[in-house]
Amino acid sequence: MTLWPGGPWLGGTSLETTNHWLSPLQVPALGLHVGGPAMLASQKDFNNAVSQVKLLKEDPGNEVKLKLYALYKQATEGPCNVPKPGMLGFINKTKWDAWNALGSLSKEAARQNYVDLVSRLSASSESPSPEAPAADRKQPESDSLVVTSEDGITTIRLNRPAKKNALTTQMYRDIIAALQAASKDESAITVLTGSGDYYCSGNDLTNFTHLPAGGLEEMARSAAALLRDFVNCFIDFPKPLVAVVNGPAVGISVTILGLFDVVYATDRASFHTPFSHLGQSPEGCSSYTFPKIMGSSKAAEMLLFGKKLTAQEACAQGLVTEVFPDGTFQKEVWARLKAYSKLPPNAMRISKQIIRNREKEKLHAVNAEESSVLRERWQSDECMNAIASFLSRKVKL
Ligand SMILES: CCCCC/C=C/CC(=O)SCCNC(=O)CCNC(=O)[C@H](O)C(C)(C)COP(=O)(O)OP(=O)(O)OC[C@H]1O[C@@H](n2cnc3c(N)ncnc32)[C@H](O)[C@@H]1OP(=O)(O)O
Numbered sequence: 001m002t003l004w005p006g007g008p009w010l011g012g013t014s015l016e017t018t019n020h021w022l023s024p025l026q027v028p029a030l031g032l033h034v035g036g037p038a039m040l041a042s043q044k045d046f047n048n049a050v051s052q053v054k055l056l057k058e059d060p061g062n063e064v065k066l067k068l069y070a071l072y073k074q075a076t077e078g079p080c081n082v083p084k085p086g087m088l089g090f091i092n093k094t095k096w097d098a099w100n101a102l103g104s105l106s107k108e109a110a111r112q113n114y115v116d117l118v119s120r121l122s123a124s125s126e127s128p129s130p131e132a133p134a135a136d137r138k139q140p141e142s143d144s145l146v147v148t149s150e151d152g153i154t155t156i157r158l159n160r161p162a163k164k165n166a167l168t169t170q171m172y173r174d175i176i177a178a179l180q181a182a183s184k185d186e187s188a189i190t191v192l193t194g195s196g197d198y199y200c201s202g203n204d205l206t207n208f209t210h211l212p213a214g215g216l217e218e219m220a221r222s223a224a225a226l227l228r229d230f231v232n233c234f235i236d237f238p239k240p241l242v243a244v245v246n247g248p249a250v251g252i253s254v255t256i257l258g259l260f261d262v263v264y265a266t267d268r269a270s271f272h273t274p275f276s277h278l279g280q281s282p283e284g285c286s287s288y289t290f291p292k293i294m295g296s297s298k299a300a301e302m303l304l305f306g307k308k309l310t311a312q313e314a315c316a317q318g319l320v321t322e323v324f325p326d327g328t329f330q331k332e333v334w335a336r337l338k339a340y341s342k343l344p345p346n347a348m349r350i351s352k353q354i355i356r357n358r359e360k361e362k363l364h365a366v367n368a369e370e371s372s373v374l375r376e377r378w379q380s381d382e383c384m385n386a387i388a389s390f391l392s393r394k395v396k397l
Pocket residue numbers: 162163164166167169172201202203204205206207223224226227250251252253274275278280283390395396397
């Protein structure tokens with residue numbers, strides 16, 4: 001909805017005065033000037049600003065337009081002097097409220113505030129946007145993650161196909177940074193996917209071999225902190241988040257799927273959480289999301305016994321939204337995502353917010369608990385032996 005549908009931003013109104021509930025003393029709280037005439041803009045400055053506002057390259061948004069409207073009315077007509085519109089005239093009532101909120105601010109001060117606001121808007125529309133598309137922003141530290149932005153979609157691609165896209169410590173950090181940037185960029189949708197035949201083989205088991213000076217205990221402490229930050233980013237991510245699962249998925253790449261909004265999978269994908277085999281325990285909030293999504297016994301079969309699901313099974317159990325034939329997977333999924341990315345982004349954000357907000361506190365608590373349990377597990381013999389077996393090529397999942 002726009003506050004100025006089909007008309008000029010500063011369109012006239014037939015409103016008349018009623019009560020004022022914002023005194024001039026409260027006006028500075030809105031960042032408005034109430035100073036003396038010596039500092040005030042001339043009528044010519046004001047006229048220039050009125051012309052300049054029509055040349056702004058970017059729509060400043062309804063809140064700013066409302067402020068401009070109110071200041072314009074105050075500067076040209078003085079304090080609000082028309083009656084409050086009825087409830088049905090919603091747009092006029094919003095405009096009236098904004099004007100009326102300026103109370104008895106003088107015409108001169110309103111003029112100055114208008115000029116200041118337009119000059120700030122002009123300056124920011126001329127400087128490069130601080131939230132440039134992800135492709136133009138700083139790229140991740142290594143080539144193992146590739147971030148691009150196109151057609152309203154920011155894509156975060158795991159790019160370590162020779163290692164089945166196993167996640168190194170640096171990749172966790174880069175994904176955190178990419179999600180933080182994507183949450184602020186201009187894209188409507190964010191996608192996580194993989195390069196090559198795998199989606200992701202989970203945590204890179206060699207992460208556990210780089211022992212810091214503080215030894216195993218310090219390694220477990222810092223890994224738990226990183227894991228917690230990583231999962232928090234998925235919990236808090238504000239836009240639609242879609243997993244394009246291009247092949248088998250293992251470990252943490254499966255568990256965090258419960259925090260995505262939509263999961264599309266090729267029929268070649270499988271979903272495997274071999275935590276007991278590795279002497280570990282669930283993460284990514286899966287101890288909470290999986291029982292909710294698929295019921296407690298199906299979740300237990302995956303999380304306790306490491307049952308590997310086919311794409312069709314994962315879809316039947318609600319972990320996957322839809323499965324596509326491998327031959328047409330990329331074409332079908334990206335065509336669909338491009339269409340979705342044209343939907344009004346604010347509506348999608350707000351809808352996600354309503355859905356997620358109810359769960360956020362719980363999810364953060366689950367993440368904290370899972371990370372702290374894993375910190376202990378990583379120091380256990382069960383875990384150390386399982387990782388040693390994989391690294392010595394004795395065991396493959
Ligand atoms: C900050 C820390 C947070 C920690 C969060 C905790 C998360 C928990 C998990 O994610 S648990 C899951 C861990 N993942 C695994 O246990 C998978 C181990 N990998 C395998 O079992 C197999 O490699 C496979 C089944 C994924 C694929 O088998 P395939 O035969 O098709 O291929 P290769 O085994 O030859 O693999 C190709 C090369 O990739 C290396 N590799 C694969 N996965 C991992 C991995 N997870 N960690 C490290 N390296 C991995 C594999 O070693 C081969 O390398 P090489 O060519 O140099 O031999």
